[in-house]
Each structure stands twice: as structure tokens, then as C-alpha cells.
Amino acid sequence: MNREGNPELRHIGVATRFKAGVSGNPAGRPRKLTRILERILDSVYPGEGEKRTYGEVLVQAIVERAINGSDALVALIFERIEGKVPTTHEHSGRDGTEITLSLEEIDAKIVEIVSEAQARARAAPKQALLT
Numbered sequence: 001m002n003r004e005g006n007p008e009l010r011h012i013g014v015a016t017r018f019k020a021g022v023s024g025n026p027a028g029r030p031r032k033l034t035r036i037l038e039r040i041l042d043s044v045y046p047g048e049g050e051k052r053t054y055g056e057v058l059v060q061a062i063v064e065r066a067i068n069g070s071d072a073l074v075a076l077i078f079e080r081i082e083g084k085v086p087t088t089h090e091h092s093g094r095d096g097t098e099i100t101l102s103l104e105e106i107d108a109k110i111v112e113i114v115s116e117a118q119a120r121a122r123a124a125p126k127q128a129l130l131t
Contacts (some may be wrong), residue, residue: 042055062077
């Protein structure tokens, strides 16, 4: 007999169920590799007279490569400083003009296109599969 059918078993597990709207993992996924990388980048880089961190040496190398012509590294530097440039999408009609259809007109056009496609499929089932 299952829990739902047996009143003595219905309460089992109720106290330990997930609560609605409450995360079971509020801190998120542990970022072990990120912590290791941060620790390494913050540590002192050996072999130089001045005390610089691995992070400082790495940034200097990236900047030098960017200056010497690495477009990808130039883009990386600007994204880190200014943030990524938002990507926008503009949609227009076939002639380049603004699309000015209401939602009702769009819905009607979709129904029309689907109806035409269904009619073509009924008229020539094999041909509809090839197109």
C-alpha cells in the first residue's frame, strides 16, 4: 500500500520536503577552481626583482600582446574595462521599411500560412515532404 492510501504513512517525509520558493542551495555551486585561480593570481610571482603578483604579470603580458597586434586581446581588455557591447537585432520588411503589423494581423497571417501549408500537404503529400 502506498502513502496516499494509508493515513498512518501520509506524514512521512512532509517535514523534509523542499519548501516552495526556497533554494536548496542558496550559496550556489561551489567555485573551487575559481578560488584556486584567485589564490594563484594573488600570490607573488617568483624570479623578478620587484614584488609583483601572478595576476599583475599576466595582465602586463596581455597588454603587451594587445599592443603588438592581438585584436582578440584588445577586445578582451575593452570588455573587461567597459563591459560587453550589447547586441541589438533590428527587424524590417523585405524592402527595408518598418514592420507595422498589429498582433491580430500577425495572428491572421500565421493562420493563413499554416492553412496554405496544410492544403499543399493534402494536395501533394510526397511533394510537401520534399520542400
